[in-house]
Amino acid sequence: MESLLSAVIVLLLVSFSCFTSSEALTRNKGNITVKWDLMSWTPDGYVAVVTAYNYQKQRSIPSPGWKMSWRWTRKEVIWSMVGAQTTKQGDCSMFNENMPHSCTNKPTVVDLPPKTPFNQQIANCCKGGVLKPGLESAFQISVGNAGDSVKTVRMPVNFMFTAPKQQYICGPTKKVTPTRFITADKRRMTRALMTWKITCDFHKAT
Template identity: 40%
Template sequence: AVDPLDQRGSIVVTWDILNWYQGDGYVASVKIENQQLYRHIEARPGWSFGWEWSKEEVIWEVQGAQAIDQGDCARVEEENSPHSCHPRPVMIDLQPEAPGTLQTANCCRGGVLSSAVQDPSTSIASFVMKVGLARRPPDVPLSFSIPGYSCSTPTNVTSSLIPDGQHGRRAYMTWQSSCTYKLRRTSSCCVSFSSFYNPDVVPCKDCACDCSQKPKAGERLTDDGFQTPGIATALNLHKQAPFQCSKDMCPIKIHWHVKNNYKGYWRSKVSILNRHLQNYTHWNLVVQHPNFKQLKEVFSFNSTRLPIHGGTFADDTNMFWGIRSYNDMLLEAGENGVVQSEMLFQKDPSLFSLSKGWAFPHKVLFNGEECVLPAPDSYPGLPNAARQSLLHSPFLLLLLLLV
């Protein structure tokens, strides 16, 4: 399904054949470019990219990545064993401390692949490999795959221009595939609401993130109330880390508080609570609200309006993320597992209202996952007494319009 907030968003994989060697092999450069506005891949689990060889190709050497399984290399009659002989290799990123001889451009970030808006400088990953037992012309690799994405069949496109000193040269051949995000059936985050004018807090919906994950009878919890994963979960890089159990069973909770109402402005506060036993290294938050066109200041978060299809900007959609070396990492569950910011809005008299939930967001996404909002009829409302006397009591009106 096309994401209405990012209609052209995808991860584009480009496979370039740079040169030939030893008659039956070639050097390939693989570039993984995240062109999504806000979806990205965190250090955990980190990006991984797989494919299926058309014949019996092997990977002799690789820079900028590593195969997770060497496979069976008994069929290769060479003194030195290939890096991977697996018919369906899967590559993952190297860590920043990898030896320089194994590094290449746009590698070695521990699997981080940032979004195009949040950090363009780390939105591309690449690796270079020597492929052996290949034919000329080479066979197209099949079934490109990135976990959580659906990739198109690799197709031959115009050869890439490869930088080469002061001039460029064309790759011998270039294949390309576009991978689009597959929406999850269950959410991983929820939203709660509160306000200065109503003492009631609207909690996340019960079972907002799938109560089937709740511990079963006899299943052990840690002392802190975390569900302990099984062996299969612990060994799978793409399974969730354990998280605190709650009525909503959401690893991430977003809280939106309408904090102040001034004469010409109003203020809200947003908090992101991490219940996971893992850090979020490049978290982001996307929010839709009808007053973002009049957003004047954001405290302690980076913020930008998101472009929509056609290159224009959506007046009601903003993206937020942390400030580098301050709160760009959302720490694991515990005392420090929360980040917060306040937002100051200028009032538009034709729009502003404290009734019918207008001051609360219409849509919230954390790290590209849409969060479950409270039911519309549960939003904090003006107290009954205020509803009756607001138009007749200058004192109550003054309370709501504090300067």
């Protein structure tokens, strides 16, 4: 009888442990979703708003914040950015006058701090890379040496999202239904020219 009681207690403990682990995984279900909304065409490329959504229920991206990187498939350059910056400019020696913000084939982007001047901000930017559950972080990017129509533009590939002590695995860049936007007065709806989406799933703590 005593051995039977001990076995029942062990079984209950194991079941509780499994339930707790399963519950913890359920609470943290979700991902980081990045949407790349092309808003307008330029003579040699486009202007886009890039937004990272934290759909994780209880996992924040802490200071010093997130980093995003990708690989261009052509010889794209970043002419300018608002609300974020690349960590390296790269080799822009082929440009004599207007100097791009970044010429590297694999740019890494970081958020700007909260005290960034207002004229260098867009909505939902400049949080020092901190991204709490249910919130979003955004920046604007002007890309050159890129396609200037829906038929000639190319999506960036090999996307990576990193955070302090957190490892994520990002899926491929996918073309999705263009994002719709409602104006501040809620009287007009607009839409992106194109929208690309990247889903990054939490892999493990580091």
